[in-house]
Amino acid sequence: MAHSSLNLSRRQLFTRRNTSEHPSLPWVKESQFSDLCTQCGECIKQCPTKIIQPSDGGFPRVDFQQGECTFCYQCAEACPEPLFHPKTETAWQAKAHISDACLAKQNVDCRSCGDSCEPFAIKFKLAIGAVAQPHIELPDCTGCGACVSVCPTSAITIKHT
Numbered sequence: 001m002a003h004s005s006l007n008l009s010r011r012q013l014f015t016r017r018n019t020s021e022h023p024s025l026p027w028v029k030e031s032q033f034s035d036l037c038t039q040c041g042e043c044i045k046q047c048p049t050k051i052i053q054p055s056d057g058g059f060p061r062v063d064f065q066q067g068e069c070t071f072c073y074q075c076a077e078a079c080p081e082p083l084f085h086p087k088t089e090t091a092w093q094a095k096a097h098i099s100d101a102c103l104a105k106q107n108v109d110c111r112s113c114g115d116s117c118e119p120f121a122i123k124f125k126l127a128i129g130a131v132a133q134p135h136i137e138l139p140d141c142t143g144c145g146a147c148v149s150v151c152p153t154s155a156i157t158i159k160h161t
């Protein structure tokens with residue numbers, strides 16, 4: 001009884017978190033995740049960049065403070081449950097967003113995020129009387145998260161579009 005109520009509360013917690021704007025895992029079927037994921041941890045073990053971590057509710061989710069997703073698909077291949085879409089589909093509809101905590105918005109020159117973005121999705125636009133301002137070209141952003149941990153003010157988050 002105690003065990004099932006713990007499971008229920010974890011699922012409720014996850015369901016609340018899962019409706020959040022942040023992605024859980026690439027390619028995952030979000031609507032079935034809390035029902036089908038057994039929290040076995042195989043995806044956590046296989047991720048080469050170690051960005052998959054247990055969340056508060058015990059379910060795995062990506063933490064871009066640990067690094068980036070290389071879209072290798074090893075988490076999906078390791079999962080024993082029918083939880084992931086095929087690799088041929090888009091991993092997720094998640095994109096980077098820059099908040100007002102960005103140093104450039106406070107007129108401090110910084111291009112750390114742009115330097116970390118392989119697809120060159122972050123463009124810096126000159127502004128009159130201010131340092132160059134970052135702008136994300138959303139069609140070019142893969143949501144890989146490489147720009148997140150390099151930001152000195154934690155201004156970047158990866159969100160579903």
Ligand code: SF4
Pocket residue numbers: 026046047048049050051052062068069070071072073074075076
């Ligand atoms: S696709 Fe690869 S790098 Fe991305 S979360 Fe899965 S295992 Fe990690």
Ligand code: SF4
Pocket residue numbers: 036037038039040041042043044060078079080081083
């Ligand atoms: S491998 Fe699959 S079932 Fe196991 S924790 Fe990861 S997503 Fe859940």
Ligand code: SF4
Pocket residue numbers: 095096116117118119120121122136140141142143144145146147148158
């Ligand atoms: S999430 Fe990846 S692709 Fe998108 S802006 Fe950041 S580094 Fe570039």
